[in-house]
Amino acid sequence: MAESDVSRTTGSRVRGAHTRAATTRATKAVHKGQQTKAAIVDAALSLASQVGLEGLSIGAIGEIMGMSKSGVFAHFGSREELQISVVREYHARFEREVFRPALAAPRGLPRLRALFDNWMRQTSLEIDSGCIYISGAVEFDDRPGPVRDALVETVNTWQAAVRRAVQLAIDEGHLRADTDPAQMAFEIHGLILALHYEARFLRSPGGLQRARTGFDNLLARYRRQDT
Structure with a gap:
């Protein structure tokens, strides 16, 4: 060379x-x-x-x-960009702790119950720290802007997941065919909000059991009579 x-x-x-x-x-x-x-x-x-x-x-x-x-x-x-990143990180952790584990349960009522149980457990873990969804709704309910938009987007995402879980329970024949997924999801969300209020604000020791009883009562109303 x-x-x-x-x-x-x-x-x-x-x-x-x-x-x-x-x-x-x-x-x-x-x-x-x-x-x-x-x-x-x-x-x-x-x-x-x-x-x-x-x-x-x-x-x-x-x-x-x-x-x-x-x-x-x-x-x-900006501070706003940091706030939005926090909202998205909270949502990612919420999905990881609440929704994804529930997917391992069989479709229908077992999965819906697993979803609610995971949600209750997450709420009980947040007694001392607080829920970004709930505190964020109080802070930004009447304040338009990117942070509120990020909160609304993430909340809509998990509410849609709850409605899908209800719909699957209907499709599997576990719930009555005339069950309104949006209405049932609304009532499930109401139980979680009540649990958060009872546990975090009132420090009521019986809040968790009352939430479970409320969910059982909810299922009894919507369950098919022949199941």
């Missing part, structure tokens, strides 16, 4: 090595940035569970994370 060819080959290898090294550094930087952003959202969610979405501030999160305001701003350009 000629000397010039050797030089070109060597140069290509060096440039290739530099490119791979630069790519590796960039990938690591992106991964670290994603980890930092996830940690910020986690801290913000913990804070919002205590003080509400309106209690969030870039400065407060910076103090918790040991970061400057500009460091937090590098990941979230």
